[in-house]
Amino acid sequence: MADVTTGTIESLAIDWQHPGPARRHASAGRSWSERLRRALKRSAEAPAVGASAAAAPDPLAIRQLLYGRGYIIPGDAASVLSLVAPFRLDATSALLDLAAGLGGPARAIAQAFHARVSGIERDYECARQANAMSSALRASHLVRIERADPETLNLGSAKFDCALGREASYTVVQKERYLRVVAQALRPRGRIVLTDFVLDRNAGDRAELEAWRNNLAQRPALWTAAQYADCFKSGGYGLRRAEDISALYRRQIVAAWTAYLRSGGIRGQSAALVEAVLQEAEACFRTVAALESGALKYYRFEAFA
Numbered sequence: 001m002a003d004v005t006t007g008t009i010e011s012l013a014i015d016w017q018h019p020g021p022a023r024r025h026a027s028a029g030r031s032w033s034e035r036l037r038r039a040l041k042r043s044a045e046a047p048a049v050g051a052s053a054a055a056a057p058d059p060l061a062i063r064q065l066l067y068g069r070g071y072i073i074p075g076d077a078a079s080v081l082s083l084v085a086p087f088r089l090d091a092t093s094a095l096l097d098l099a100a101g102l103g104g105p106a107r108a109i110a111q112a113f114h115a116r117v118s119g120i121e122r123d124y125e126c127a128r129q130a131n132a133m134s135s136a137l138r139a140s141h142l143v144r145i146e147r148a149d150p151e152t153l154n155l156g157s158a159k160f161d162c163a164l165g166r167e168a169s170y171t172v173v174q175k176e177r178y179l180r181v182v183a184q185a186l187r188p189r190g191r192i193v194l195t196d197f198v199l200d201r202n203a204g205d206r207a208e209l210e211a212w213r214n215n216l217a218q219r220p221a222l223w224t225a226a227q228y229a230d231c232f233k234s235g236g237y238g239l240r241r242a243e244d245i246s247a248l249y250r251r252q253i254v255a256a257w258t259a260y261l262r263s264g265g266i267r268g269q270s271a272a273l274v275e276a277v278l279q280e281a282e283a284c285f286r287t288v289a290a291l292e293s294g295a296l297k298y299y300r301f302e303a304f305a
Contacts, residue, residue: 033285036257040281043266044274057273060102060126062280065265066256070104070133072126073167074252077108080166083193086240086302087162089113096120096155096185098165098194100145103130105166110142118160119145120153150178155185162186165194173221180235186305192237194301195245198225203294212290215283225299237303246291249298253284 063072089095093115097106100119110117121127127147134143150172163182172178182192199222203209213220223231225242232239260266266277290296 033288036261037281037285039261040266040278043261043264044269044278057276059276059280060129062276064102065277066260066280068104070102070107070130072101072104074249074256075105075166077105079252080105080108080164081112083166083195083300084109084162084164086193087191089115089162091115093161094118094159096160096163096182097145098150098163098182099168100130101126103134103143103145105164106130106143106145107134107137107139109164110139114142117143119143120148120150121145122148122150153178153181155181157184158187159185160187161190163190163192165192165196167196169194170197170220170222171216171218175221175223176231176235179231179237183236183305188305190305192301192303192305194228194299196299196301198223198228198297198299200224200295200297206290206293206295208286208289208293209295212286212296215286222296225297228299228301232301232303237305239301239303241300241302243300244297245300246296246298250288250291253288257281257284 060072064070067074068076084095087093087095089109089112091114093113095106095109095115095117097109097117097119100106100121103119106117106119109115119127119130121130124147127145130145131140134140134145150168151174163186165182169175169178186192197220201224225244229239229242266274269277287296291298
């Protein structure tokens, strides 16, 4: 996790470039999920500190317990900086963050390269909190996040040197329009990196995929990796890389929950917090199960406009 005030970066023990082989059998993931589920519930059975009737915490706060301050999806600052390495950023660069969340990744990029980062975020409250955090960390001059609907997005022309989208497009219905708008916003030879969920039709209909889909706040509009590749090419992009990084993404989820469990953070907490943590854990278990079923993949795309 990146700390804007100290300049330090802490990373989980995950090799971004060499994630290692994927689990060969889905049963291995399920056994891990079951062990973690039981361990969380045992830890949660400790006597609560404070009033058990406390209000349920913000889901964004729960995710930050897992991934770090300002981070709400798997992947720490080290992984984010590795993703933007092809951009060759410096103090003259202008980067567009297509799914800024709470701004942790944007602030890590701004801190590392002194680049200006403009973020867009679908959720108004998320964008509001992101800007408040940037202000508190005195990073507002480099990082600014606005609320925007990706389905009706308008960005103008040739404003940015590069764009990063982490889980920015899998719920977007009008993906072709969306990627055209982003391409138009990039300067000549501007680059884009997307990491996102894709569908693998070769795996057939899998119950794990449907369970994942049906429990999301917004139902995804999944494309295959081939559809993304075709859209990039037809939309004026040159596609440099289309890489399955599902194994890495799974490891990031596992590492985050393992670290949280070892920290003992759930012990003695209010019933509301315990329930919120367990709900987030179940959501992560569904994601891991869908990935291990083979029907859901997590890809990294790198292209230039």
